[in-house]
Amino acid sequence: MLLAAVVATTPLAIDMYLPAMPMMATELATSIGLVQQSLSIFLAAYGIGMLLFGPLADMLGRRPLAVFGLTGFILASIALSLASSIEWFLAWRAVQALAGAAASVVVPGIIRHLYQQHTAKGMSYVSMIMMLAPLVAPAMGSGIIWLASWQAIFLFLACYGMLVVGFCWRFLPEIRSDSDMQRPAFFSGYIKVFRHKAAWPDIASSMFASFAFFCFLTAVSFVYIGYFGVSEQIFALLFGFNVLSLMSANLLNSRLVVRFGPQRMLRFGLIVALGCAGLLSVFNFLGLGLWYTVFTVAPLMASLGLMATNADAMIIMQFPDNSGTATAVIGTLRFGSGALAGPLLAWFYTGDALPFSVLMLGGVLAIGVSQLWRQFGHQGLSAARD
Template sequence: MWRTILLLASIVALTPLAIDMYLPAMPAIAESLGAHLSVIQGSMSTFLVGFAIGQLIHGPLTDALGRRPIALAGLTIFCASSLLLTFADSSSMFLVLRVFQALGGAAGSVVINATITDRYKGHEAVQVRSTIIMVMTLAPMLAPTLGGGLLHWFGWRSIFAVLTAWSVVTLIWSAASLKESNRNTHALSFSNVRLSYTSVIKQPLLWPWLSGLSLNSAAFFAFLGASPYVYIKVMGISPQHFGFYFAANVVVMTLGAAFNSRLSRLFGAQQVLRTAQKIQITALSLMLLLHLLDLLSLWTLVPLCAIYMGLNSFVFPNATSLLMEKFSEKAGTTSALLGAAQFGTGALSTFLVAQGTDHGASAMIVMMFAGGISAFLLVGVGCRKLNGHS
């Protein structure tokens, strides 16, 4: 079991590394390619959009052709695009290759979610997802530091060389060890793809969960997109100390992921999920109130954000497991819809909070509160439907 988890974690780590490793190098990339910094910053949004679209493409393919071939194809695309990024000589080439990198990474995300649903049920599924959440929190924490070091010693192109090496190793490992878990493959055709999506979309149970988790992602990405500006420009911390304050979120999330499996086994995934959401809403409400009263400071903002962000280590794995088990026969398609909705909403959220930089922390706080409270209400509806209540 643990060898499979390590392999899945290695695959899932590619996306946060691809998103975060090059962040310190953006000015250097812009200068090297003769582009305005905003153009290179835009590669983050194009990556998220490509990732969302990629999941919609790969989801039905994994249901039709199997998990293994789509995973290997996605890793191959990721390898090739990462390698070509090391030789990019224009901003347009850079942006296009980032989209292809996202399309390749999206295959791994869909396959992982579907494979966990195929192989594990109940508490075991929550345990595996909690372990992978830990990887997804540690990777972003380490990635900017690693990227900064590579930039300093070897230049920005070395960042994509390292991503290439990681993806090559993961591709070889997957080719040797990743077993097919989908026992219900079928012929691939446009009509089958359409039927796969239609059969899932028509299920009333899907929509409160899909909407709730997407809006939760809106709040999540609002913080990721706005926190450097809010912490550095509004709260006045130095850029060198930003990582220290950001690490508070990672610490809480890592601790949550470590305890989630045990708590879900003792109390049930649904109860742990709803309790975590109630605490999140309390933190977001207090943050909004302090902001409205002009009493919000760095020393209240950081822990309140850490509570919200950190407790997602209880929300995401439990909610995903509860939803995916109900759609296990269409796990790939369901995973694709969920991932596309979450990352698509995340891309929109980061765009919206960027428009509010003239209003201090307001845009981030309002988006986090609106997304968090909406997610809480919609997931509550989903839980009632799951329990057989109208």
């Protein structure tokens, strides 16, 4: 639960202030477009932070970096509540993302140490608990601005960070390994990760799963509210339904992955995703109603979560002494591919729900290609050994 609470700083920081964007644009005397730009800046800075702090987690240790990152997150959140201009808001938003990356990059390495060959099970548990954050964050943000103001959202994030850093100071373990006396240099970890060709297909699978997920996240408000015309309250329920689907998938994975292994669970998720993404594209091509999309997206999102969790676990298990660096690579590619979703959706905009459906299908097909690459690559290695 503590590891999930650390990781949850990011979805809370992303989702809690979304309902306050129109109010912020008015009070900061700027356009809604610039306020929305703060989300892109956060994602970009978070990806950069993963690159920077991933190797440092391997070099300096995970507990000190988590405490440092959470402390920076607290200070940046307080500064955001005091921002009086959009320029200062955007600057502190980037600092908040960098600090959040420093805290969350340590988590997969600790999970790998605690769960060893059952890393996928541990990551499923953490993901399942962490999913509570995006489930409740928009409603919490709405409640806070109803009672107070948008500044109170960032004060709440600062208080949350104080609570988590206190528990981390007391309970978060430091990971010690036999290689502690010879900690890797900053760039050597990246060289080791990128030279390990066996991990490339799983890295690609994680990246394309994230791309499909961010296609949904970027388009969901337009699709449900703008295209299908649901109210904000119904939108919150539909969004929560998808988050519950993700949580259910992680619960299922935590129960079955020890028996079947992460590779078979990933392939199961891929089969479900291919069917759901294909149906979603057909339904929206034919212009069918809201509920066709709702009940197709939910299992699709669940299968994306299933694939991403198991792909990440298989990657981390291959780098016991460079788990921070491997996490940085995963995170940077994940958020980098996610950042492509917005421009591509804008490029293919048609005023209906078809573009996001087709782009999600493209992401799932790319995962399928990556897994074929993995299978043929392993067969080639086996043949070479024979």
